[in-house]
Amino acid sequence: MSDWTDCLDFGVSIAKQASETVLAAFLLQKEVQLKSSPADLVTETDQRVERILISAIRARFPLHRFIGEESVAAGEPCVLTDEPTWIIDPIDGTVNFVHRFPFVAISIAFTVNKQTEFGIVYSCVEDKLFHAQRGRGAFLNGEKLQASGQEDVSKCVVVTEIGAERDDLALSTMTSNILRLLQLPVHGVRALGTAAVDMCHVATGGADAYYHIGMHCWDIAASAIIVQEAGGVVMDTDGSDFDMMSRRVIAASSTSVANSIAQVVQAFPCRRDDEDPTRCVCGAAGVKGV
Numbered sequence: 001m002s003d004w005t006d007c008l009d010f011g012v013s014i015a016k017q018a019s020e021t022v023l024a025a026f027l028l029q030k031e032v033q034l035k036s037s038p039a040d041l042v043t044e045t046d047q048r049v050e051r052i053l054i055s056a057i058r059a060r061f062p063l064h065r066f067i068g069e070e071s072v073a074a075g076e077p078c079v080l081t082d083e084p085t086w087i088i089d090p091i092d093g094t095v096n097f098v099h100r101f102p103f104v105a106i107s108i109a110f111t112v113n114k115q116t117e118f119g120i121v122y123s124c125v126e127d128k129l130f131h132a133q134r135g136r137g138a139f140l141n142g143e144k145l146q147a148s149g150q151e152d153v154s155k156c157v158v159v160t161e162i163g164a165e166r167d168d169l170a171l172s173t174m175t176s177n178i179l180r181l182l183q184l185p186v187h188g189v190r191a192l193g194t195a196a197v198d199m200c201h202v203a204t205g206g207a208d209a210y211y212h213i214g215m216h217c218w219d220i221a222a223s224a225i226i227v228q229e230a231g232g233v234v235m236d237t238d239g240s241d242f243d244m245m246s247r248r249v250i251a252a253s254s255t256s257v258a259n260s261i262a263q264v265v266q267a268f269p270c271r272r273d274d275e276d277p278t279r280c281v282c283g284a285a286g287v288k289g290v
């Protein structure tokens with residue numbers, strides 16, 4: 001049975017190569033386009049990095065499939081099959097990239113039979129390479145990672161994101177979630193602006209939990225296995241099993257902390273990543289899925 005290490009090694013090498021494109025543009029003025037909201041940005045660099053990654057992988061592994069953030073934005077389907085699949089976020093933290101806020105990452109996950117075999121998150125400006133392979137541990141620049149193991153939510157630093165949604169229901173839900181957490185209390189709430197790197201800090205033990213509603217599979221597919229392989233727990237915000245297409249996630253140091261967060265965090269309606277956008281409604285006013 002393949003252990004996919006050759007794919008992992010190739011993924012690490014192309015993430016580092018593609019980061020040169022990110023860094024070359026990082027300090028430059030950027031042309032910005034909007035996607036689902038005034039805070040959901042994309043630049044030509046996001047699109048170019050995704051093309052670089054996918055063409056390099058396709059040349060080496062021509063039968064593999066892809067789910068790429070900017071390919072999906074351009075109309076490609078977001079459907080996970082049993083085939084070997086690369087799930088790519090070419091720049092996670094595009095708002096940070098546009099503003100030169102130094103937390104931007106390339107996120108690459110690899111699944112076979114819908115099971116994640118490895119995840120790579122490369123925080124380009126920090127030069128921090130997080131990776132994990134199923135059953136073989138999680139690492140930061142080659143050093144093994146271990147989650148904090150914290151069991152008491154009142155002793156936690158919790159990371160989250162406000163996300164790109166700007167409708168009243170999403171904003172009131174997200175801000176009231178933060179308020180309820182602070183009232184538990186927790187030691188602190190943080191947000192770096194990149195879901196992938198946020199979640200990797202649970203694997204380092206520097207944060208004890210991360211939760212998010214509204215992100216996409218490409219934001220967190222790689223960091224989910226990195227947390228799990230560091231001894232952390234990943235689940236849905238309703239306490240059910242993690243489903244990378246659901247657009248809801250809790251990653252935590254322990255099951256008890258994850259459950260404590262699931263009890264106070266509420267979700268707002270989001271179209272699943274793998275739902276047909278032409279056939280569903282979601283959001284407060286039943287607005288066509290965004």
Ligand SMILES: O=P(O)(O)O[C@H]1[C@H](O)[C@@H](O)[C@H](O)[C@@H](O)[C@@H]1O
Binds near residue numbers: 041193
């Ligand atoms: O920067 P991208 O890849 O768009 O991902 C971000 C997402 O768009 C935001 O909604 C989240 O708040 C960020 O944490 C993601 O990193």
Ligand SMILES: [Mg+2]
Binds near residue numbers: 089092093195218219
């Ligand atoms: Mg992203």
Ligand SMILES: [Mg+2]
Binds near residue numbers: 069091092
């Ligand atoms: Mg992105």
